[in-house]
Amino acid sequence: MATIEFLLNGTPKQCDVSPDTSILTLLRDHLGMTGTKEGCASGDCGACTVAIRDSAEAMSGFESVNACITPAHQLKGRHLVTVEGLAQGEQLHPAQQAMIECHASQCGFCTPGIVMSLFTLHSTQQQQPFSLTPERLEAVLGGNLCRCTGYRPIRDAALRMAQQPWQAPAWFDAAPPVSAADKTVPSGDSAPLFAQPSTLAELTKARRRYPDARLVAGATDLWLETTQRLKALEQLIDVSRVNELCQIEEATFQHQPGWWVGAGVTYRQLEPLFEQHFPTFAHLLHRLGSQQIRNRGTLGGNIANASPIGDTPPVLMVLNAWVEVANDDGVRLLPLNTFFIDYKQTALASDEVISKVFIPALAANTSLRVWKLSKRREDDISAVLGAFCYRVEDGIMRDVRIAFGGMAATPKRALNTEASLEGQPLSKSCFQAAQQALDEEFEPMSDVRGSQHYRQQAARNLLERLYLTLSAPNQEVMLHAYAH
Amino acid sequence: MRTLTKLDGDSHRARRELADHIQGSGPLARHTVDSQSQRQAGSASFHESAQKHVTGKAAYIDDLKTPADALHVALGLSPVAHGRLTSLDLDAVRQAPGVVDVIAFGDVPGHTDIGPVFPGDPIFVDREISYAGQCLFAVAATSLQAARRAVKLAKLDIDEQPASLDAVTAVEREEFVRPTHVQERGDWQSALEQAPQLIEGDLFVGGQEHFYLEGQACIVVPTEDEGVVVHTSNQHPSETQKLVAEVLGIPFHAVTVEVRRMGGGFGGKETQASPWACMAALIARRTGQATRLRLPRSEDMRATGKRHPFHNRYRLAVDNEGVIQGGDITVIGDCGYSPDLSDAIVDRAMFHADNAYSLGNARVTGHRARTHTASNTAFRGFGGPQGMMIIEAAMDDIARRVGEDPLTIRKRNFYREGHDVTHYGQQVDQIKLLHTLVETLESSSEYWTRRRAITAFNEASPIIKKGLALTPVKFGISFTAQHLNQAGALLHVYTDGSIMINHGGTEMGQGLHTKICQVVARELGLDLDSVRISATRTDKVPNTSPTAASSGADLNGMAARDAASKLRERLFDFAAVHFEDGLDREGMRLEDGMLIAGHGESERRIPWGELVQTAYLNRISLSEKGFYATPLIYYNRASGQGRPFYYYAFGAAVSEVSVDTLSGEYQVDRVDILHDVGDSLNPAIDMGQVEGGFIQGMGWLTSEELKWNDKGMLISDGPATYKIPTFGDLPPVFNVSLLEGHPNSMASLYRSKAVGEPPFMLGISVWSALRDALSSLTGYQSSPHLDTPATPEHVMLAANAVRQKAL
Secondary structure: OEEEEEEEOOEEEEEEEOOOOEHHHHHHHHOOOOOOOOOOOOOOOOOOEEEEEOOOOOOOOOEEEEHHHOEHHHHOOOEEEOHHHOOEOOEOOHHHHHHHHOOOOOOOOOHHHHHHHHHHHHHHHHHOOOOOOHHHHHHHHOOOOOOOOOOHHHHHHHHHHOOOOOOOOHHHHOOOOOOOOOOOOOOOOOOOEEEOOOOHHHHHHHHHHOOOOEEEOOOOOOOHHHHOOOOOOOEEEEOOOOHHHHOEEEEEEOOEEEEEEEOOOEHHHHHHHHHHHOHHHHHHHHOOOOHHHHOOOEHHHHHHOOOOOOOHHHHHHHOOOEEEEEEOOEEEEEEHHHOEEEOOEEOOOOOOEEEEEEEEOOOOOOEEEEEEEOOOOOOOOOOEEEEEEEEEEOOEEEEEEEEEEOOOOOOEEOHHHHHHHOOOEOOHHHHHHHHHHHHHHOOOOOEOOEOHHHHHHHHHHHHHHHHHHHHOOOOOOOOOOOOO | OOOHHHHHHHHHHHHHHHHHHHHOOOOOHHHOOOOOOOOOOOOOOOOOOHHHHHHOOOOOHHHOOOOOOOEEEEEEEOOOOOEEEEEEEOHHHHHOOOEEEEEEHHHOOOOOEOOOOOOOOEOOOOOEEOOOOOEEEEEEEOOHHHHHHHHOOOEEEEEEOOOOOOHHHHHHOOOEEEEEEEEEEOOHHHHHHOOOEEEEEEEEEOOEOOOOOOOOEEEEEEOOOOOEEEEEOOOOHHHHHHHHHHHHOOOHHHEEEEEOOOOOOOOOOOOOOHHHHHHHHHHHHHHOOOEEEEOOHHHHHHHOOOEOOEEEEEEEEEOOOOOEEEEEEEEEEEOOOOOOOHHHHHHHHHHOOOOOEOOOEEEEEEEEEOOOOOOOOOOOOOOHHHHHHHHHHHHHHHHHHHOOOHHHHHHHHEOEOOEOEOOOOOEOOOHHHHHHHHHHHHHHOOHHHHHHHHHHHHHHOOOEEEEEEEEEEEEEEOOOOHHHOEEEEEEEEOOOOOEEEEEOOOOOOOOHHHHHHHHHHHHHOOOHHHEEOOOEEOOOOOOOOOOOOOOHHHHHHHHHHHHHHHHHHHHHHHHHHHOOOOOOOOOOEEEOOEEEEOOHHHOEEEEHHHHHHHHHHOOOOOEEEEEEEOOOOEEEOOOOEEEOOOEEEEEEEEEEEEEEOOOOOEEEEEEEEEEOOEOOOOHHHHHHHHHHHHHHHHHHHOOOOOOEOOOOOEOOOOOOOOOOOOHHHOOOEEEEEEOOOOOOOOOOHHHEOOOOOHHHHHHHHHHHHHHHHHHHHHOOOOOOOOOOOOOHHHHHHHHHHHHHHHO
16 A cells, blocks of 8 residues: 545545556545446446546646556546536536537446546637547547447537536646655565656666566556456556656657657657658557547557557557667667567566657658558557558659568568569559568468458558559548548 | 216226227327427427436446445356366355355255246356356455455366357257247248249348446345345346346345446346346345445456347349349347347347338248357347348349349338238338338438439549448337236325326436436426436336337336326316315316316416325325236237237438448448437437437447357457447438427327337448448449448458459
């Protein structure tokens, strides 16, 4: 047990909970606040959505998160708002009022989560008014499943909400308690621990000191080990407040311009950079998880997790990204292409952490295409993800780099496929040869997301799509809700 | 003086009038009491719990408080699909921290079979394991975490045997959970032999996980005698009462079941909410402690049954205009390991194998295959959607064969004059309504203009193809098990004039309680705020039917209306004689919170509160029960003929899709719906049912894919792997209207129609539109095979197959 101090609906709170307690458990079991619901305990349905604000600073807005997979200890020094906190006496929040007026609740079980997602949208709108686009709405609500309404009245409620008058309650801008970094030293090496280092040096020290501890950033995957597989997560080292891990810096590395992105930078924080410099990658980011997940999940976590179906690694691989890993002795750099060794195995030593990732800018005339195939467009995991980086010079393919997710035990470069296109003219026969190489290069498996046959055919067809985009640029060959 | 004796005479007259209404010769039921206020039946009142929903105050089972010593239950589920449990060693489980009680098959004092209609569902496995996820034992501990961790310590010895997972093979081996049923009308064999065109096809129609957001959950509290009180998320409290009593070996009156609301049901809590209540009740009685049981999502998905997957085949005799002359349709329902409700579900698939089309001389055969999966169960539509799919597939196939637009073929085959009797012998009423509805939608959706635009688009676009389809729905309303078509209600008026109404239906989000309150408010001329429903309880209204078959408002609304109108008449009788100078009994009415007698100069008004107070002081009962049984319906199983449905509900949808034929990705660009609810009880709630039903039906046929591994383990066991529609799947253009000016031809509640299930099948238009888009790859010469769900994988493989054929 360790004490956490935070603001709950404007009121300071102190709670003693074990390291592997989620916000949802804290609310429902410890505090008896049952407005926040458990729908899946895996961060996929949004019924448990709550809002969190880092500080009262002007630019820090309320962000939606899934309470079921967010560690309660990460609330330290933050402001947590739940569905119970929104109404001021009889006066409902505009999100609540609009939901009623639009008949947007039926069974009502997903409703608190939807209200909280709408609340974060509303609070952002209050800070910086912007016009709602369908994409924006989808981003805000895509992570909240509703089985009853079919979403139309919820869409209406989101639009109506902005027209309701609203006076921010006094607590809205309350400053959360300042929480000093946790310096508590646990009594023994295996005692419960939720360490929250604030510098890289502290982090690498902790990593060496507690070799059995697990690293946690957004917890969007790690937490399933406790909610789904009932594992005890007794020792955790939180990387999300390490200053060096939260930076994005423009830099030149090995004569290439680009950006060092801290491993703890969330998908949400990456969006502006990608939207400006890698629009196709940004589009993928919008389809990665839900808003609740993008508010929490980090680039470093996606890499370290080493899942064959993680969305960013194939793209970073074709961009020739580098990773910097650190331990208490110092740092080393390695190309991401050498990082993934086997299923869920990486080049990371047991005392190392990923500190940052270098993403080179796209060279002139170079194109990046990122195509993710999944059962559902939003909030789904790839069956196959293809990333293609290349330039075409006088009708010849140059610097071709191709990588796939979902086609092998790791995210994997398609080296033979690349070779069959490199230096070749843009022709149907060359792409047919590339398809042949691809067939020979990958032997995907069948699982719940797709059959082996489908994965093979789909990867082939993505090559055909690439050929068509290059050879018939005026012909629409994809649906832009899915791909660009 | 008018007495209660006289009242009996009145109610006798009322019964006679009701009979006239049913025959269609009396005044329309909707004219007996008109809706006056904005919030009575017929108006778009908000959901009775809306404010509680949005503030988090609406309590679901797991939100209910229990005493500090309440126990938490976790279940041990079978890891294999088929085998013999040769040893179950639970010693380590018993000794785990926090564990208070552990029970298995041998610990059940009463019945061990909890099959709802037919036997076949053991509460715990005795020896024979029939599916992966079947319950072996239950552990009660001081916390849920402790109980779940203890479960893992069980030592199981299982002699694993090969699992039968294919329904078609099961039929070949004659492995059925119930006997095959056949409906035949006319000489279908000759029709097939003499067919100008013989068209045949087959289709796999996938199942569907309910994915109610609130999982299965209950809390059982022991009472001071031998009984229990059960709080449960449940569509069928009376059945749970019966099963809990039987399992405990106690009389039914010792068990009270209460349901305030469900966080979604969709059929998944009709029979399959009971096992958990039985298990928790056993523990509550053994320990004397309140017992909480809720299934974590993945266990919920593995342990409970789903919509039945179906394997359907058709052979149709068609003339050169594409009009069906007769045929033979076979549907195979994959029932899982036990009967559950499968008999009625496969029946309903058979009853809907015609959808809105006259099959002519036809035979429809329905098999109930037994496989080693969870026992498949009720799900919105109850087999109807799966049956409809085969005839809708056939419509598209016929259209390609005869070279006509699928809509033209559909319209030619509609039930029509001279062709208005189904293959099970029921005459289809309101066929004109069906034609009007489809023609209206055809024009409002600009079907033909868009058809031309799409054809032109597809000619110029090699990869992206658009598709368009209009599909109708004709859905039979009534339980096909006749005895279930009854309902009761209990109405109390308190001395402040406030009203409590209870009825046998349960609230799962569909707005049933809202509608019932509206009915009572309308009957008694009161504001909606005067009427409240507490919860559905077996000690208030007994022996109820499940809230299912779209019947909730039809049946319970009639019962509530019966109670309210009986009470009203009693108050009228009382008022007529009690008040000074007497009031004119004829023309007495309740409006705007007043009893009004007489007209013009002689009009007298007595406020509702005063009326009630006076009646109480004069010892007039202010409580009344109501009852309703649907008239006219019957079905002769031996002959396969009858009139199983009181009436049909209709609807139609037009969907337009864009398909990327290289990747299989697609999007629904526009949907237009026109749906028949008779005279709506609450247009906002009905609209919610239509829209929500459509999206759920679309999900069933598109992204929702159930997958088992070759050992019979469900591997799509959570929302990460099982994808229901999300916000972005809402079509950008979604024009939904309720058909107006067409009251129910039968004397239903204010001439309304049931709305829970019928709109689900409007989703078929999306599947048909996808097939239309794929058909463009063949120059509309054929309709590519497209099993469901039509995931991007299946769409891409279908498109690839067409292209390879062309090479």
